[in-house]
Amino acid sequence: MLSRQIAVIDFGSQYTQLIIRRIRELGYYSRLFQPDELKSSGHPAAVILSGGPRSTRDEGAPDIDFEFLRSLGVPVLGVCYGMQLLNLKHGGQVTPGTKREYGPVTLQPEPGCPLFEGMTPSQIWMSHSDTCTQLADGTKVVARNQDGVPIALQFGPLFYGIQFHPEVSHSHQGLQVLKNFLALADDPPRFEMQSFKDHLIAEIVREVAGRPVVCGVSGGVDSTVLAVLLHAAGVDVRCIFVDHGLLRKDEAVEVQRNFGILGIEIETIDASARFLTALAGQTDPEKKRAVIGNLFLDVFWDAVGQEVPLFAQGTLYPDVIESATSSSNIASKIKTHHNRVDRILELQREGRVLEPLAELFKDEVRALGAALGIPHDILWRHPFPGPGLAVRCPGEVTAERLTIIREADAIFMRQLQDSGWYEKTWQAYAALVPVRTVGVKGDERSYEFAISLRAVTSEDAMTADWARLPYEVLAATSNEILNHVKGINRVLFDISTKPPASIEWE
Numbered sequence: 001m002l003s004r005q006i007a008v009i010d011f012g013s014q015y016t017q018l019i020i021r022r023i024r025e026l027g028y029y030s031r032l033f034q035p036d037e038l039k040s041s042g043h044p045a046a047v048i049l050s051g052g053p054r055s056t057r058d059e060g061a062p063d064i065d066f067e068f069l070r071s072l073g074v075p076v077l078g079v080c081y082g083m084q085l086l087n088l089k090h091g092g093q094v095t096p097g098t099k100r101e102y103g104p105v106t107l108q109p110e111p112g113c114p115l116f117e118g119m120t121p122s123q124i125w126m127s128h129s130d131t132c133t134q135l136a137d138g139t140k141v142v143a144r145n146q147d148g149v150p151i152a153l154q155f156g157p158l159f160y161g162i163q164f165h166p167e168v169s170h171s172h173q174g175l176q177v178l179k180n181f182l183a184l185a186d187d188p189p190r191f192e193m194q195s196f197k198d199h200l201i202a203e204i205v206r207e208v209a210g211r212p213v214v215c216g217v218s219g220g221v222d223s224t225v226l227a228v229l230l231h232a233a234g235v236d237v238r239c240i241f242v243d244h245g246l247l248r249k250d251e252a253v254e255v256q257r258n259f260g261i262l263g264i265e266i267e268t269i270d271a272s273a274r275f276l277t278a279l280a281g282q283t284d285p286e287k288k289r290a291v292i293g294n295l296f297l298d299v300f301w302d303a304v305g306q307e308v309p310l311f312a313q314g315t316l317y318p319d320v321i322e323s324a325t326s327s328s329n330i331a332s333k334i335k336t337h338h339n340r341v342d343r344i345l346e347l348q349r350e351g352r353v354l355e356p357l358a359e360l361f362k363d364e365v366r367a368l369g370a371a372l373g374i375p376h377d378i379l380w381r382h383p384f385p386g387p388g389l390a391v392r393c394p395g396e397v398t399a400e401r402l403t404i405i406r407e408a409d410a411i412f413m414r415q416l417q418d419s420g421w422y423e424k425t426w427q428a429y430a431a432l433v434p435v436r437t438v439g440v441k442g443d444e445r446s447y448e449f450a451i452s453l454r455a456v457t458s459e460d461a462m463t464a465d466w467a468r469l470p471y472e473v474l475a476a477t478s479n480e481i482l483n484h485v486k487g488i489n490r491v492l493f494d495i496s497t498k499p500p501a502s503i504e505w506e
Contacts, residue, residue: 003088004042004043004044004045004187004188004189005029005030005031005041005042005044005045006028006029006030006031006046006047006048006182006185006188006189007030007031007033007038007041007042007044007048007117007191008023008024008030008031008032008033008048008049008481009034009035009038009047009048009049009050009064009082009405010021010033010034010037010049010050010053010239011049011050011051011054011062011079011081011082011085011167012039012048012050012052012053012054012062012174012256013051013053013079013081014052015050015051015165015167015463016050017032017317017361017460018167018168018462019048019079019178020032020264020317020359021165021167021361021459021460022166022174022175022178023178023191024184024191024364025175026175026179026182026501027191027192028072028179028182028188028189028191028239029189029190029191029196031359032179034048035062035063035064038064038065038068038069039065039068039410040339040456043072043074044072044074045074045185045186045187045188045189045410046074046075046076046077046181046182046185046188047069047072047074047075047076048076048078048079048082048181049064049076049077049078049079049081049082049085049086050079050080050081050082050085051079051080051081051165052080052081052082053291054081055094055096055130056081056084056085056088056094056130057094057096057130060079062152062198063085064085066089073158074158074185074186075158075159075160075181075184075185076158076159076160077160077161077162077181078159078160078161078162078165079161079162079164079165079166079167079361080164080165081162081199083153083162083163084130084132084436085130085159086153086155086159086161087132087135087139087153087155088163088300088443090136090139090155090156090159091136091137091358092132092134092135092136092139092382093132093133093134093381094130094131094133095128095130095131095133096131099447101298101456102320103125103126104123104124104125104126104170104177104268105123105124105126105145105146105151105164106121106122106123106124106145106146107119107121107122107123107124107143107145107151107152107171107173108121108143108145108146108165109121109142109143109152110141110142110143110144112479113142113143113152113154113178114180114183114184114270115142115143115152115154115160115162115180115181116142116143116152116177116180117175117183118176118462119140119173119177119178119180119274122171122172122173123170123172124164124165124166124170124171124172124173124174125165125168125170125171125174126151126163126164126165126166126280132150132153132161132163133492134157135150135153136141138155138156139152139153139154139155140153141153142154142160143162150163151163151164152164153369156473158184159269160181161331164178165401166178168301178441184256184364184481193364193367193368193370193371194371196368197229197232197368197371197372199228199232200229200368201232203356204229204230204233204235204354204356205233205235206236207491208233208235208354209234210236210312211309211310212236212237212238212308212310213235213236213237213238213309213310213311213354214232214237214238214240214262214300214304214308214310214311215227215237215238215239215240215311215312215313216239216240216241216242216296216300216311216312216313216314217239217240217241217255217259217266218241218242218255218313218314218384218386219241219251219254219255219258219259219384220364220381220383220384221324221365221366221369221378221379221380221381221382222314222315222316222357222362222365223313223314224258224262224314224369224374224378225314225357225365225366225368225369225372225374226312226313226356226357227239227259227262227264227266228264228369228373228374229356229357229368229372230312231264232372237312238267238304238448239259239264239265239266239267240266240268240269240300240303240304240362241255241256241266241267241268241269241298241379242261242271242299242300243268243269243270243271243272244271244272244292244295244296244388244392245271245272245273245274245275245276245402246272246275246292246387246389246402246414247388247389248384248388248389248405248406248410249409249410250410250411252268256268256373258285258378261375261378262374266452267303268301268404269303269505271295271299273294274299275292275295276397276398276399278291278295279291279292279390279397281396282396282397283395283396284505285391285394288390288391288506289387289390289391289395289506290342292386292387292388292390293343293344293387294342294343296386297343308352309352310352310353310354311347311352311353311354312353312354312356313344313353313354313355314355314357314365315355315357315358316357316360316361316362317357317358317359317360317361318363319358321341339479356411361460361461362383362460362461363459363460366379366380380423382425382426382427382428383426383427383461388403389405389406389409390506391504391505391506392405392409392429392431392432392504392505392506393405393431393432393434393506394431394432394433394434394505394506395434396399396434400487401432401434401449404432404449404451404485404486404487404488405430405431405432407481407484407485407486407496408430408451408481408485408488409429409430410432411477411480411481411484411485412428412429412430412453412477413428415473415476415477415480416428416455417471419472419473421455421467421469421470421473424457424460424467425455425456425457425459425467425469426456426461426464426467427452427454427455427456427461427464427503428454428455428456429453429454429486430448430451430452430454430481431451431454431494431505432449432451432452432455433449433450433451433452433490433492434449435449435450436448436449437489437490438480438489439489439490441488441489446489447489448487448488448489448490449487449488449489449490449494450488450489450490450491451481451485451488451490451491451492452491452492452493452494452505453474453477453478453491453493453494454466454494454505455467455469455505456498456503458498458503463497463498463499464498464503465496465497465498466495466496466497471495472482474493477491478491
């Protein structure tokens with residue numbers, strides 16, 4: 001079923017992962033490949049060349065084996081950088097534009113092009129600086145913008161290029177463009193979670209090959225689904241839960257309870273004192289992440305020994321993208337995720353890391369969990385970062401600050417649940433603002449910290465908007481925090497989007 005996937009070639013665009021999402025939304029299976037990995041994609045049903053931050057004119061710009069691409073005989077769609085590359089490969093030219101085009105324009109399709117079948121003029125989203133100034137012989141303009149400028153080309157019966165991003169929501173009929181393109185493919189593979197679950201189990205059995213596996217579990221959705229998936233595959237798995245002292249209030253007890261419900265035995269290691277000691281004096285976010293990620297492995301290795309054949313972790317696709325750890329290094333690193341520290345990468349090079357979920361987004365992991373029979377309340381827990389409350393505590397992490405965050409966060413979560421807003425938000429939490437401000441408590445001057453409440457909506461954590469919580473919920477939360485959490489005299493509400501802000505503070 002999955003041998004002829006839709007191959008998306010990654011030239012480094014910030015939107016590349018969205019192309020895969022949209023294809024899966026349309027019900028087809030898609031995978032990401034680096035430019036030099038095209039031949040390893042087998043024989044895909046179609047190929048999409050992504051956009052990218054580079055210019056095709058740059059020395060060492062990402063390239064592709066065009067003769068091999070043509071030999072596949074399948075539909076090819078070039079998006080922005082991909083379109084410009086196709087124009088060059090067909091004998092055209094690409095030159096710098098007079099200005100960078102970024103933002104909305106109107107798509108005016110030419111009649112008769114299958115790529116725009118059933119479409120009317122609509123808004124699309126541009127993000128480029130170079131322009132296809134000379135077209136190769138036989139190239140046909142199949143769409144223009146409102147000023148008559150060509151923005152879509154057909155290089156032949158199977159090769160198309162578009163100078164806009166159909167995968168972003170700002171391109172109002174972008175999904176239809178992708179749907180029309182996939183209709184040109186010969187029997188593209190369907191993507192259905194129940195079948196994909198069976199595919200993953202078969203892949204796990206093949207990769208594990210009878211070796212024992214150590215699996216790190218946190219109680220979060222990702223590692224929980226991973227543990228259940230490994231059990232469904234019949235793997236000899238040892239699940240270890242490390243309490244690093246950076247958990248939310250009463251979370252260790254809740255994790256043990258949930259795994260008991262799932263019928264999975266876990267070993268709990270209380271390493272909270274060890275982590276707090278290691279974090280003492282650390283204030284730089286990247287160094288804190290590195291300390292936590294490396295010490296996490298130390299705790300594991302102390303428990304199971306150095307020669308673990310396979311180490312399983314619940315890495316998701318956004319973790320891989322933001323850490324920019326692909327072989328090409330085309331994408332920009334946003335932050336280092338705990339499951340992408342140097343020692344994990346070394347284990348990967350040794351072939352000792354098992355990450356069955358690394359191509360999935362959070363909502364897809366939840367769908368997989370449902371297919372595995374995991375209860376709804378466990379699957380719909382908000383995402384919680386591997387470094388825990390450390391990334392919600394800018395500056396030094398101390399026991400006092402963690403207590404403040406835990407108490408404020410517990411109040412916020414309860415207010416969201418009581419008001420019905422918990423499942424309406426993708427993620428929510430309380431973060432400490434490590435700045436003391438003047439206040440008044442009991443007719444006396446106070447000089448205490450502030451708490452920032454963060455609640456966002458999102459599809460996949462790659463982009464996020466702040467949740468429009470009712471004033472009543474915010475007021476009740478603020479009032480309870482100010483009256484019950486020692487050390488806080490000010491409550492703020494974070495209305496930053498991602499980008500430019502990230503969802504977590506660090």
